Amino acid sequence: MLDDADRRILRQYQADPAASAAQLAERSGLTQATCWRRIERMQEQGIIHATRAVINWQALGYEVEVSLRITLDKTQPRAFEEFAAEARKIPEVLEIQTFLGQVDARLGVIARDMLHYQEIYRSRILPLPHITDLDALMHISRIKYDESVPL
Incomplete structure (x- = not known):
């Protein structure tokens, strides 16, 4: 279901949820368009459930x-x-x-x-x-x- 590129994106996204698509793409070794399409697909599939603020x-x-x-x-x-x-x-x-x-x-x-x-x-x-x-x-x-x- 997930390939290595998806896993790289998810690792970077977990480490810094506030990162822009451009930053995630660079850190994941992908183009921005490819990275964004993969993020959208993982959101549609329910793999990425939400982005939220964690308040202390x-x-x-x-x-x-x-x-x-x-x-x-x-x-x-x-x-x-x-x-x-x-x-x-x-x-x-x-x-x-x-x-x-x-x-x-x-x-x-x-x-x-x-x-x-x-x-x-x-x-x-x-x-x-x-x-x-x-x-x-x-x-x-x-x-x-x-x-x-x-x-």
């Missing part, structure tokens, strides 16, 4: 990060859908994952401080529908976080 939420004053492991009442037919729909409405929930197994969902939550987290937890997390068990894991440090794909 800590620089904005959010100092607390918590992972909440949640077990849902699976006797309710729409438990996952209803839980996820309500969790999406909480701005401080940055990530929602669902699993097969004992833990059904994980929420990644940020807060300015512990008082703010307590307010979020009590007023917005606990009322979420279909929760039967909840376990909070306070983040201490992030050892590795990388969304880039080995190419």
Whole structure:
């Protein structure tokens, strides 16, 4: 599906998403027109999903990060859908994952401080529908976080 030229483009694009097509082409050893056509094709195929700004939420004053492991009442037919729909409405929930197994969902939550987290937890997390068990894991440090794909 991908050839070496596509992989070179993707490596350069991951390293510098703000690079222009001309810069990507030069770094990938291609003409600008060829590089741009390949980028467009990979966008159409869904290989390149989006270009986005990654904002450092800590620089904005959010100092607390918590992972909440949640077990849902699976006797309710729409438990996952209803839980996820309500969790999406909480701005401080940055990530929602669902699993097969004992833990059904994980929420990644940020807060300015512990008082703010307590307010979020009590007023917005606990009322979420279909929760039967909840376990909070306070983040201490992030050892590795990388969304880039080995190419």
